[in-house]
Amino acid sequence: ILNVEQSPQSLHVQEGDSTNFTCSFPSSNFYALHWYRWETAKSPEALFVMTLNGDEKKKGRISATLNTKEGYSYLYIKGSQPEDSATYLCAFRNAGNMLTFGGGTRLMVKP
């Protein structure tokens, strides 16, 4: 069983605040790390797929970093907006063909 942990489980921030959360995963047999955004009553939406140690990816106000040697990835949101409210999921892929998801971080941004 692969252990993919996300913290915190939930987070309340004020509009305009910047925030970040963590995904930790096994550091051995790494192949890729995925981030998804899942809004209530919608389907999960891919944000990033990261494969190289030291990778840094950005999409608008959202960015992510990857450290495969120590087994963690950070997701950052700059200047949070109410529409950023969602559950953010990370998923670890080893050399096999399976994604193992973390439990998610539920972000709520108050206007």
Next chain:
Amino acid sequence: ETGVTQTPRHLVMGMTNKKSLKCEQHLGHNAMYWYKQSAKKPLELMFVYNFKEQTENNSVPSRFSPECPNSSHLFLHLHTLQPEDSALYLCASSQVSDQPQHFGDGTRLSIL
């Protein structure tokens, strides 16, 4: 519009019923997946198909039977399910297995 369509959106069935969930994608993807989301648990991969061939079965009970007749369609056949099988079942697809996955809206399944 997600590009991945799941039907039905909601399903209530008894433990002795047989039903099927359907997933369809028109994104030209070659890999398709079934996931289960139970309350307060992480999203859990059930099955993976690459080019219509099943490549992963994540120790799923035989009362769940997948079928992939072509690269655009994926079914999950359900038979004699248990109350603990009540969950949200999500289908996803990707170009190849290491690309980002596109998810459907899911089928909310309730077993009476």
